[in-house]
Amino acid sequence: MNAPAPAASPADIAVAFTQVLRGIGLSVPTSCTHTFAAALCETGLTDRTTTYWVGRSTLVRRMEDIALYDRAFAVFFEGRRSDVDEEPVEELTISIAVDTDDDSADGNDDAADGIDDEVIELRFSATETLRHKDFADYSPDELAHAHELMTHLRLVGAPRASLRQGPTSRRTSMPDIRRTVRSAIRAGGEPIERHHLAPTPRLRRLVLLLDVSGSMEPYARGLLRFVHAAVAGRQKVEAFALGTRLTRITRELTSRDPDIALRAAGERVTDWSGGTRLGSGLRQFNDEWGVRGLARNSIVVILSDGWDRGEPEQLGAEMERLQRVTHRLIWVNPLKVTPGYAPLARGMAAALPYVDRFVEGHSVAAMEELTRVIADG
Amino acid sequence: MTPDTVAGALSRHGYLPDEGISTAVFLAMTLQRPLLLEGEAGVGKTELAKTLATATGGQLIRLQCYEGIDVSQAVYDWDYARQLLHLRATEATGESTRRTADELENELYGERFLIKRALLRSIEPVEGPPPVLLIDEIDRADDEFEAYLLEVLSDFQITIPEVGVFSAEQPPLVILTSNRTRDVHDALKRRCLYHWVEHPDFDREVAIVKLRVPGIEAELARQVAGAVETLRGLSLYKPPGVAETIDWATALGRLGATELTEQVVANTLGTVVKYREDNQRVEQHGVADLVEQAIATGRAHRDAPEQLTIADT
Numbered sequence: 001m002n003a004p005a006p007a008a009s010p011a012d013i014a015v016a017f018t019q020v021l022r023g024i025g026l027s028v029p030t031s032c033t034h035t036f037a038a039a040l041c042e043t044g045l046t047d048r049t050t051t052y053w054v055g056r057s058t059l060v061r062r063m064e065d066i067a068l069y070d071r072a073f074a075v076f077f078e079g080r081r082s083d084v085d086e087e088p089v090e091e092l093t094i095s096i097a098v099d100t101d102d103d104s105a106d107g108n109d110d111a112a113d114g115i116d117d118e119v120i121e122l123r124f125s126a127t128e129t130l131r132h133k134d135f136a137d138y139s140p141d142e143l144a145h146a147h148e149l150m151t152h153l154r155l156v157g158a159p160r161a162s163l164r165q166g167p168t169s170r171r172t173s174m175p176d177i178r179r180t181v182r183s184a185i186r187a188g189g190e191p192i193e194r195h196h197l198a199p200t201p202r203l204r205r206l207v208l209l210l211d212v213s214g215s216m217e218p219y220a221r222g223l224l225r226f227v228h229a230a231v232a233g234r235q236k237v238e239a240f241a242l243g244t245r246l247t248r249i250t251r252e253l254t255s256r257d258p259d260i261a262l263r264a265a266g267e268r269v270t271d272w273s274g275g276t277r278l279g280s281g282l283r284q285f286n287d288e289w290g291v292r293g294l295a296r297n298s299i300v301v302i303l304s305d306g307w308d309r310g311e312p313e314q315l316g317a318e319m320e321r322l323q324r325v326t327h328r329l330i331w332v333n334p335l336k337v338t339p340g341y342a343p344l345a346r347g348m349a350a351a352l353p354y355v356d357r358f359v360e361g362h363s364v365a366a367m368e369e370l371t372r373v374i375a376d377g
Numbered sequence: 378m379t380p381d382t383v384a385g386a387l388s389r390h391g392y393l394p395d396e397g398i399s400t401a402v403f404l405a406m407t408l409q410r411p412l413l414l415e416g417e418a419g420v421g422k423t424e425l426a427k428t429l430a431t432a433t434g435g436q437l438i439r440l441q442c443y444e445g446i447d448v449s450q451a452v453y454d455w456d457y458a459r460q461l462l463h464l465r466a467t468e469a470t471g472e473s474t475r476r477t478a479d480e481l482e483n484e485l486y487g488e489r490f491l492i493k494r495a496l497l498r499s500i501e502p503v504e505g506p507p508p509v510l511l512i513d514e515i516d517r518a519d520d521e522f523e524a525y526l527l528e529v530l531s532d533f534q535i536t537i538p539e540v541g542v543f544s545a546e547q548p549p550l551v552i553l554t555s556n557r558t559r560d561v562h563d564a565l566k567r568r569c570l571y572h573w574v575e576h577p578d579f580d581r582e583v584a585i586v587k588l589r590v591p592g593i594e595a596e597l598a599r600q601v602a603g604a605v606e607t608l609r610g611l612s613l614y615k616p617p618g619v620a621e622t623i624d625w626a627t628a629l630g631r632l633g634a635t636e637l638t639e640q641v642v643a644n645t646l647g648t649v650v651k652y653r654e655d656n657q658r659v660e661q662h663g664v665a666d667l668v669e670q671a672i673a674t675g676r677a678h679r680d681a682p683e684q685l686t687i688a689d690t
Contacts, residue, residue, distance in 0.1 A: 029567050035408060042407050043380070043400075050380060053400035061566040063415060063557075063573045163445030164519065178449070181457045185482055188473075189464035287614070293516065293558020317654065321614070 010040035020072050021059060032059050051077065134362045135222030135334065147225040147258055149364050159201035160297070160327075168198035204299055204327060205236045206374065209285065211304030212243045212269055213276035219334040219362065220272070223303050226367050228253045228261050238294060242281040242304065243271035248289075276307055278347050279314030286321055296325045299374055303332045303361055306348025316350035323354040332361035332370055378403065392421070392428035393577070393585050401572040402429065411530050411551035413515075413566060416574030418556060419618020425574075426511035426552040435550065436508040440495035442518035448525065453537060454492045460485045486539035496526075500533050500545035507547040516555040520562065527565050577619060579606060579678065585619060590626045596675055600637045601626045603674030605649065607667055613655040621649045637668050 008016075014037035018028050036058040043050050052073055060069045138146060167176055176195035184191040208227050212220050231237045231253040241247045252264035266272070289295070300322065308315055323329045331351065337360045352358065357373050360366040383406070384399035394402070402425070405412040414422040430437035440451055463485065467473040473481060493501070499510040515523070529535060533545040553569060555561055577585060582602040587593060601622060609616040617625075625648045634641045643664050650656055659667065 031567055035410065035570070038408055039404050042404070049396055050400055053380075053397045054404065056397065057401040057404055057412075057570045057572050061413075061563075061569075061571045066573060162519075163443070164447065164521075165445070177457045178455065181455070181460055184461065185464060185485060186478075189461060189468060191461070288557075291614070292556060296558070321654070 010045065011037045013037075013045065014040060017055065017072070017076050018059065020076050021069065024068055024072055026060070026065050026068050026072070028059055032061075048077070134337075136218035136362070138222065143222060143225070146222065146364050147229070160204050161199035162202035164200050164202070165197040166200040168196055170196060170198060172196045172198045174198065203234070203236050204297065205238065205294070206230065206234070207290070207295055207298050207300045208237065208239045209282075209300065209302045209304070210239065210241050211276060211278065211302070212241045212272050212274075213307070214273045215276065215307040216305055216334070217273045219303075219305070223332075223334070223361065224262060224265065225258065226370075227303075228258055228265070232256050232261065238289075240285060240289075241265070241269040241271075242276070242278060242285070242302075243269065244274045244277055244281075245271060246281045246284040246288075247271075275309050276304075276347075277310045278304065278306070278308040278351075279310040279312070279318055282315065282318035282322065286318055290322055291325055295322060297327050299328045299330065300326045301330045301332060301370070301374070302351075303334075305333055305335050306331075306345040306351060308345070308347025308350075310347075312346040312350035315347050316354070319351045319354040323356075328356045329354060330357045330359065330370070330373060331355040332359050332366075334360070334362040334366075336360045337362050337366070378407065386432045387425075387428055388588075390428050390432045391588055392425060393581055393588065394425070395575075395577065395581060397572060398425065398574065401570055405552075405570050406550060408570075409548050411553055411569045413553045413555065413561070413569040413571050414574055415555050415557055415571070417576070417616070417618055419620035420574045420576060421619050422552075422554040422574055423511065423513055424620075426509055426513075426554075429550060429552065430509040433506045433509065433550065435506040436503070437511060438495050438499045438508050438549070439511045439513060441513045442515050442522070444517060444519055446518050446522050450494060451522070452494050452496045452525075452529075452535060454494065455486070456490045456492050460490050463490070488540060491537070491540065496529055497535055497543060499549040499551075500529075500535060500543055502546050507545075508549045510549040510551045512551065512553045514556060515553050515561055515565075516558045523562050523565055527562075527568065530565070530568055576609065576616075579603070579674075582606075582619065582622060583678070586622060586626045589623045590630055593626055593630050594635050596679065597629060597634065597636055598626060599675035599678050600671045601629065603678075604637060604642070604667055604671035606674065607670050608649060608659070611655075611658055611662055613650065613658055614652045615650075615655060617649040624648045637671050639665050639668050642668055 014033050018033040018036065021028050036055060039054045039058050040051070043054050045051055055073060056066070056069060060066055135143075135146075165174060165176075167179065171194075174197040176197045179195035180191055180193070183193040183195070187193070208230060210220065210223055210227055212224075216223075227239045227249075231239050231250060232255070237250070238248070239250045239253055241249050247269045249265045249268055252268045253261045255261040255264065286295075290300070319329070333348065336358065359370055359373055361370065380396065380400040380403040383403045384394050384396075387394050387399065387402070401412055404410070414425065416422055426439075427437060429435075464473075464481070467476075467481065495510070499508050512526070515526070518526075530551060533548045535543045537543070553561075576582075579602055582605065583595075583598050586598040586601060587595065590598070605617050605622045605625070625645060628645045628648045629637075629641065632641065632645070646656065646659065646664075650659055
């Protein structure tokens with residue numbers, strides 16, 4: 001991170017600064033570096049503000065990256081560390097229990113043969129028991145196997161009619177003029193053959209909100225695998241982690257390799273097993289994503305035990321707001337199966353009136369049931 | 378051209394850009410790249426494109442995106458009714474007997490029967506300055522359309538199988554807007570310059586109100602901007618944007634108000650606050666307090682020399 005020498009050309013500066021940005025985790029494609037360099041040639045490097053905005057409009061492509069850019073800009077062009085007290089960016093050491101367990105269980109290539117045998121045995125004999133076993137009681141090996149079971153879950157989701165029209169063989173009320181005229185021309189202008197249009201079916205978007213707070217700890221690792229299976233196995237799925245703050249983990253989970261995906265998600269979410277602020281987390285979700293459009297007409301699934309340290313009124317209000325825009329609002333509670341369970345957690349009680357379906361979420365079998373609920377639409 | 382001249386031109390036509398916007402627009406024009414604007418609803422994304430068109434003298438071509446938008450609505454379509462009529466006419470006059478089927482078909486799928494939609498119109502050769510193409514709310518369109526757009530925006534070229542290739546002599550100035558209801562695809566973003574549009578700061582907002590609501594008292598403009606600033610700090614579901622500020626100021630002007638009072642604010646709050654929950658939040662905060670703060674802010678800025686004047690008007 002050397003400050004540029006005075007004689008450096010715009011291209012050199014562009015490349016060097018891009019490297020700094022990449023170094024702190026911004027993804028900057030080479031084409032953007034080119035654009036940045038070209039832009040610097042137009043504006044010159046004399047004015048700090050102009051250079052700042054030139055860089056920001058060419059190198060940043062997401063609102064979330066602006067803060068990172070600002071920091072890098074201050075360091076690179078002004079040679080100072082930003083003096084604002086930032087939230088301590090935790091070193092990327094946080095990994096959920098599941099990741100490390102996973103390494104030993106799934107690392108077949110370098111693991112001893114003995115471990116391999118164990119896994120295979122489990123596959124043949126224990127699948128049925130495993131399907132009904134509570135996530136909280138899983139051993140690491142079982143968890144890995146359960147994950148495999150969950151990858152087979154087919155999350156279909158009820159299709160909805162989209163506004164996009166496509167050809168159909170049925171006689172609908174929408175004529176396909178384009179095709180009708182086409183064949184009419186062939187028939188000398190006589191529209192003998194008539195073609196029709198019908199709305200093409202589209203998958204409804206599925207939004208998964210996973211509670212990663214302390215009280216959910218025994219379940220979060222199992223459920224995260226479910227979320228991963230959903231994101232990697234189907235189109236139009238969005239995933240968020242709800243803890244003390246809201247983290248979008250869709251991108252992290254798109255990798256088909258569960259190890260990579262879960263590790264990436266684990267690194268992204270910095271508040272594993274912290275407190276829960278369901279209400280303010282949902283508020284953030286509603287403001288920044290949900291009510292804006294992501295949750296509109298979608299199936300939203302909240303995976304949480306409903307323990308909330310915030311105000312239950314806020315949770316209730318946000319649930320109401322969310323429910324107004326969603327197609328279905330499903331709450332998955334791993335504790336629901338507990339004998340004598342009543343939704344006594346204050347958060348759960350506040351949220352329940354706005355939930356369309358309230359289902360269990362403690363085992364693979366329960367998750368299978370959930371996929372059925374989702375498919376029902 | 379510099380970012381400053383861009384700012385000057387825009388403000389002469391009623392849009393007061395901050396430095397970020399004017400730099401982004403300047404770059405979009407000099408590098409001939411599409412500009413993707415994101416930001417809260419009502420911060421003036423669409424307005425920027427409209428003003429750009431008036432400022433450059435280019436035609437404004439607007440494409441409002443929606444789910445299911447496809448090529449026949451965004452690029453071109455054939456005039457089927459006229460095609461059929463033409464076919465019948467050639468038959469009635471006996472002209473069709475002198476031609477082969479191929480000839481006739483070629484004629485029917487010629488430019489004469491082509492209906493040009495927004496994207497195609499934007500790359501047509503024009504006299505004078507290139508048009509401004511506004512692709513509004515791209516996040517509402519679906520992935521298929523986005524992929525098509527990618528092709529058009531990378532080389533400003535459109536192929537119509539029956540006619541041929543259309544390509545722009547002068548690429549249009551392209552502004553895309555998104556409300557972030559979903560992520561626009563990375564590949565599309567990569568081709569664009571990006572700007573996140575913020576709410577304007579206090580002085581700029583006052584200047585915008587004065588510009589957009591002619592005849593408003595300077596004191597009232599400051600009070601309105603002050604009240605809006607307070608409202609934005611109340612963590613409302615929908616914090617008011619500049620569009621709402623202008624609406625509010627206009628409404629107050631129509632009512633003949635010269636300063637904010639509790640009564641007049643209560644009567645006109647519907648122009649800025651549009652959720653029942655937000656209304657309750659404002660009531661909780663207290664309309665009287667809101668007015669008091671607004672008046673104080675207005676007074677505090679009265680003596681401060683105004684930073685923003687529109688010198689060139």
